[in-house]
Amino acid sequence: MTQKKRIVVVGGSAAGPKAAARAKRLAPDAEVTIIQRAPELSMASCGYPYFVGGVFNNRNSLLSTPYGEVRDPNFFVNTKGVLARTETEVTSIDRAGRTVQCRDLKSGAVDEIPYDTLIIATGAKPRKPPVPGIDLEGVTTLQSMRDADFLRRIRDEGTIKKAVVIGGGLIGIETCEALQLSGIDITVIEMLPQILMFLDWEMAKVLENHVRSKAANVITDVKLAGFLGENGKLTGVKLENGTELPCELAVLAIGVVPNVELAQTAGLEIGATGGILVNEYMQTTDPDIYAVGDCVELLHRVTGKKTRAPFGDLANLEGRVAGENAALGNSVTFPGTIHTGVCKVFDFNAGSTGLSESRPRQEGYKNVATVINASLDKPEFMGAKLVISKMVVDVDSGRILGVQCVGPGDVSKQVAIAAMAILGKLTVTDMVNADLPYAPPFSLPIDHSIATAHLMENKLKGRLNGIGPVEFKKVLDDGKKPFILDVRTSGEFDQMRIGIGETLIPIGELRHRLNDLPADKEREIVCYCKISLRGYEAAIQLQAEGWKNVKVLEGGVMAWPYGREK
């Protein structure tokens, strides 16, 4: 009898178990082993914030199959036919001898496991800034099951009153919500001018304003100086500007660093982005070694360049590809990422796919157009909610490069539609007449995504002279004095208004009140309404009446990222 093929997987969190299970399915004769440092396997780590926040209470849910069986080593042996060794660390790889050296973290015993094919899925670790006090009790991250347990205990005990979340990225913002739901007074600090860097500034500000409205404080553009403590316990966070924020808990969420030491020490090539270099088969520079998950770098399918994309969904897909190739030889490829992501933040959702506005210019696209569309996700009479989308297009090819969405409405569907458009290399013209599912419980007759494409088409064809809020604010700050026209009803105006010297003329009255508009037909006029649908109607009317320089404030009052008078 020939020796069975031995496939060893280093790492058992997401990509690793997927790769192992896939390999065993396709090569039932192979011996497949997972070596995992943590006590748990296959953790639903993206679910940690919801466990911490009390959305659900059963810790085992994070470790279970959909039918409630905990994915422990027993489960892996019985259901998957895969041997899983937990609390075991791989300390080195001997590529020449095709073995990995392991250490049992409980007993300290070391041993060596031979492999024919190795899959590295060592994940990533939270980035930690080199500041004083980082080791104080009360400074934590939300990366491991241990972290989740620690924060959940804090919720359950209810003794901590103030916490600071360091980093306004996806995990920071999800942690902010989780802790706020636990009744803790939260401040999020972010070194950059905005939270959620996958959004453009004005989109992030809309979300930031929502987070503030939920009584969580957000401070942007500040740097962490260090942690303050007494008797080894955290008492506050100090900022570089001198501010001290008293708190008993600080959660570091300033991103992750791929765990590449093991691969690097073994002589595998590390890419320019800091992740393990792999080819389209998820194979490292050693043909017997694959790598998957948060520790690798991937191809960005829009830019064609290498990028890192430490997302749980991609980890699973990469694991599936590497598992198949490890079992059968290179046969399937992983095409890369378009950086699709989504998150929930209190009553708002935010997501993005493809490139945000600043990226295409960095990537050499010369002619990029953007548009903002604020509109409902379904008819008003079916309980509609707002979605604000921003689309980024390469003007030369018409191709959709990216879409971002924020708001209380169905952002997840909108981002999914946009992601599919980008994967299909669709142009604005394609999206303009897309055939999407319509029924009042789910969408508008013209789906939000199609309406965004309509606006973009109007803009590209010179029919909509749109101006984004950032550009418009610059016009105002530069001291220019356009005529600003709000065309909502007076009731809406009384309830909420920007307050930048605007004149109110409801759209239905506009045709009869042309005398209230500038006599100078060359004067710049900027129209808007709640979401700028009526603003667009107004601009069309004014252009037809001879005004030459009429613009529409994209997204209207709802997408205005700055302070409002009311």
Add this chain to the structure above:
Amino acid sequence: MTQKKRIVVVGGSAAGPKAAARAKRLAPDAEVTIIQRAPELSMASCGYPYFVGGVFNNRNSLLSTPYGEVRDPNFFVNTKGVLARTETEVTSIDRAGRTVQCRDLKSGAVDEIPYDTLIIATGAKPRKPPVPGIDLEGVTTLQSMRDADFLRRIRDEGTIKKAVVIGGGLIGIETCEALQLSGIDITVIEMLPQILMFLDWEMAKVLENHVRSKAANVITDVKLAGFLGENGKLTGVKLENGTELPCELAVLAIGVVPNVELAQTAGLEIGATGGILVNEYMQTTDPDIYAVGDCVELLHRVTGKKTRAPFGDLANLEGRVAGENAALGNSVTFPGTIHTGVCKVFDFNAGSTGLSESRPRQEGYKNVATVINASLDKPEFMGAKLVISKMVVDVDSGRILGVQCVGPGDVSKQVAIAAMAILGKLTVTDMVNADLPYAPPFSLPIDHSIATAHLMENKLKGRLNGIGPVEFKKVLDDGKKPFILDVRTSGEFDQMRIGIGETLIPIGELRHRLNDLPADKEREIVCYCKISLRGYEAAIQLQAEGWKNVKVLEGGVMAWPYGREK
């Protein structure tokens, strides 16, 4: 001064007003007139069932902009610059003289309106069967605002106890829900073997079972013989099999017929499907006349053949295209439809895009594969709901031809993703590694749509020997005796089971209970679980142990369309 261009639009419900508004925006100098037979304009007719069912109570919501302004002739003049004549019928078109003849339905006065460009948007009317009693009081449709008012009054009065809905299509099923919510005892009768013909039989049955569970009766495979009445009032519905269903209300919902008389009488060509023939510019055989909405036929973008698609969303898109071409000369095209649709039925949703299983074979595809995937729409701990999807693929090209979804979960997003895949001409291989938005509040790490593609890929590569419920039932009915293996837990089995002679061996025990399986390794074994994920694991295990003929029942217990023992 030259004569202003005159654009006349016949029909003011959906496609017409959109065409008119678009034309006026792009040709502000044009005189644009809508002639509408009904008293209302721009009705949200897809919302009628929800008004009837009491989801909302403000009738004006059906006639209003998102900001609450009723779209009456005043609105059209003031906001859109479009003249709208309601309660006016166009009786004929004089193509040589370029005029339409009109009759005011209130005064009876007739006049003639000249046009340079005409847009026909005459819509469709409910199909009415030539049976006795059709004119009895109590026999209605749900097509017009008048119908909606009538049915809403019935709800509000609360005197009617029993109703029959004739036709189990989209409108019939939505009407069934609306009336059932009004406290009326409902029977739906359908001449075909299933409701919702856009679904394949087994998918429709899952929905039908749900409708029955909501105490609405559904009878398929029966023909309407006529309506019974006393003193001019409906007292019952008679079926061809002799059954009489007592009722005070009957709603006809057996489809719509395009209103083409006006076009036909004017000598415009009518297509083979019965809709007005138009080219890609939505232009009829008279270059000065466009046609849009439910009265036209469209190109099916998958089959390349003509089809009818009387959907409100497409009507708007077609109107936008025709409006632009009418205003500026032919400049934009409408690519056609992929028959994307969705509806809500009590706690379930159902939708479809592209081709169902029977269609590709009719269309000449020689090698078609299908797969059923039943799985959750997000993690169990986030309050997941089930979605059952069926994917249809052209094996030769790998292209996705169609996807249908039913279940309580997020069907609308799934159908939107599938529609975009079809529009982008994506293959199964493309979908297998799609980059979709993932976060626990919205989806599983491997999105349901991607999981469906994984199953299909496994099936196409011969790794998943799936058998659909219809095919499996045929095997059983033919008297064949496969070994049937349910691999759920005993708790699940006690709660719900199919009851077709299956043996229960929980997946975790399978490796130790191989002796309980047939000794004959050639014997056919069919495995399943709740959704057949564990069923698939079981099949893999048994194949690895040497059984040669192992199949997986696709969709498991949840997608089983027949009766269950428990």
